[in-house]
Amino acid sequence: MDLSTLLFLVLSFLIVVFSAAVVILPNPIYAALSLAVTMISLGFMYFLLQAYFIAGVQLIVYAGAVMVLFVMVLMLFDLRKEIAAFSGGKFAGLLKILCGLFFSGALVLAIRQGVIALNVSPGEPTPAEQIEMVKSLAMRLFTQYVLAFEALGILLLVVAVGVVAVARSRGGTHASHN
Amino acid sequence: MPAITSAVGAVTIVTLNHYLALSGVVFAIGMVAVLIRRNVIVMLMGIELMLNAVNLAMVAFAHYRQDVSGNILAFFVMTVAAAEAGVGLGLAVNIFKRFKEVNIKSFEHLKG
Structure with a gap:
């Protein structure tokens, strides 16, 4: 083994x-x-x-x-x-x-x-080949899949705004009930 | 097909099938977590387990097919999972603020 x-x-x-x-x-x-x-x-x-x-x-x-x-x-x-x-x-x-x-x-x-x-x-793989693999992944990510990558950035922005809108406390920091 | 056996002297080669079987088992465990737990946060943990199982399957395919696209897809899944965890935990905080508990049955009272 x-x-x-x-x-x-x-x-x-x-x-x-x-x-x-x-x-x-x-x-x-x-x-x-x-x-x-x-x-x-x-x-x-x-x-x-x-x-x-x-x-x-x-x-x-x-x-x-x-x-x-x-x-x-x-x-x-x-x-x-x-x-x-x-x-x-x-x-x-x-x-x-x-x-x-x-x-x-x-x-x-x-x-x-x-x-x-x-x-x-x-x-x-040797260390040089390992670096080459990461490099090829980055090449694919920023050429073939660049549209999905940018859409993901927009998704993260929307989610950040949405989470703040969902989780904010209404009526100041010490609101008891609304 | 070579399989991992406990027999002495058996040929032990890890194939794609082993990774896929592990992925299936982890997915089922995550599904059971979502089904039988009532705590919203533990249910979210079950969803994370399922997403991780799918990631494992995709990375294993990428490795055994020598195709880097599976890795990129796993990367996308990770990002979306992080966003999903953020939204889910925000909802859990909202539930806890109103009902002082994080039980799944409180979701039906949440509106507006």
Whole structure:
């Protein structure tokens, strides 16, 4: 067993366990912590897949910015009395979990049956080749996909304005009820 | 098709199928999180899990097909996911300010 296989096994174990912990743990802070571990493991998996730019963006944007946003909003709330963290009765909950198990089983079965095993696993690239890969990604991003890139910038601007409009408190900073 | 087995001496090669299976499992876990949790923030975490699973599938395809377009698509998905998390958490703050809880059933009273 070579190193990349071992890394894949360890990382996939971490990802599955901690993403399951997001569902199971009733305290949202622990769920956020598990989600952060999942994001970091996914970032290392992108390194394994030789997507170096995406791995960096994953670590900065997801494990950094988005997780900070989640934890900060959780800190705003008083979640000591978290009543009914899970929905529905016993039967409905069981049905939902069975739905999830069936769905994942069907997906994995379909992937096993499929013939999409592309076995063109390339060798380990040298550092010069790694830089070349990031460069080719940037070339594609700013030529072929430049319109989508600019649209994404407009989307972010609109979302920033919209979030401020949604979350602002009406009638000053100390408004009690409106 | 070579598979990872625990048998001693078996050939262990990680193929695209392994990455796709992992992606499917993570997607299902995120779906269960959205289905069975009532806390709006944990439901948003489930959505993030699903988006990450799709990203993993796209990056794996990009790697095994030697096509960088999958990486660019994953980059776009990440940006949109960050924006979506911002909007969702803004709504959660709004709900908490009115109802002093972040339960999903409070959404039906939110208007204007």
